[in-house]
Amino acid sequence: GQNIDQPTEMTATEGAIVQINCTYQTSGFNGLFWYQQHAGEAPTFLSYNVLDGLEEKGRFSSFLSRSKGYSYLLLKELQMKDSASYLCAGMDSNYQLIWGAGTKLIIKP
Amino acid sequence: IAGITQAPTSQILAAGRRMTLRCTQDMRHNAMYWYRQDLGLGLRLIHYSNTAGTTGKGEVPDGYSVSRANTDDFPLTLASAVPSQTSVYFCASSAGGTDTGELFFGEGSRLTVL
Numbered sequence: 001g002q003n004i005d006q007p008t009e010m011t012a013t014e015g016a017i018v019q020i021n022c023t024y025q026t027s028g029f030n031g032l033f034w035y036q037q038h039a040g041e042a043p044t045f046l047s048y049n050v051l052d053g054l055e056e057k058g059r060f061s062s063f064l065s066r067s068k069g070y071s072y073l074l075l076k077e078l079q080m081k082d083s084a085s086y087l088c089a090g091m092d093s094n095y096q097l098i099w100g101a102g103t104k105l106i107i108k109p
Numbered sequence: 110i111a112g113i114t115q116a117p118t119s120q121i122l123a124a125g126r127r128m129t130l131r132c133t134q135d136m137r138h139n140a141m142y143w144y145r146q147d148l149g150l151g152l153r154l155i156h157y158s159n160t161a162g163t164t165g166k167g168e169v170p171d172g173y174s175v176s177r178a179n180t181d182d183f184p185l186t187l188a189s190a191v192p193s194q195t196s197v198y199f200c201a202s203s204a205g206g207t208d209t210g211e212l213f214f215g216e217g218s219r220l221t222v223l
Binding site for chain 2: 041044045097098100101102
């Protein structure tokens with residue numbers, strides 16, 4: 001079956017670095033996505049990885065290892081506004097997105 | 110810039126009633142989607158449309174129907190609502206066909222079925 005696993009909740013301190021992990025099992029693979037969702041709001045796109053390695057975008061970076069079925073989202077210089085849920089989604093061979101349940105990130109001062 | 114507009118934002122509905130959630134986009138995107146989001150679960154695809162005039166079933170289509178008469182509108186209808194359809198519903202679109210991953214989401218419609 002197809003499955004996306006990510007931690008339910010994480011806590012980090014303002015100014016610090018946090019890594020949110022995601023493991024995936026999909027029927028075929030056409031990329032791994034990360035979305036951010038603030039409470040009560042719509043998800044918004046953060047990153048897309050289809051090749052192995054690290055993609056950096058400002059304070060956010062996303063990493064992919066296809067051989068391990070593994071990705072992580074790295075958030076640096078954490079700000080209070082980064083408190084949100086982070087959704088990992090894998091795209092299968094039919095170009096359908098399989099979504100994880102999301103990781104709720106709590107930032108403490 | 111509106112993007113995707115959903116209506117209503119929130120609705121309480123008696124079981125057995127018919128309900129249509131509206132979704133309109135102004136980005137001229139080809140593909141549109143309806144998801145439901147429930148606590149502790151990932152987004153689950155209900156129905157999708159690759160382009161105007163075509164629709165397809167997602168992971169959880171039972172009890173729901175859609176239509177895509179034109180590019181901009183993609184309404185979701187619950188023919189006879191049941192309490193298990195209590196959820197937050199998100200409409201989304203993407204520029205390409207369903208093989209383009211970057212989705213743009215509406216603000217969601219919170220539906221409670223009593």
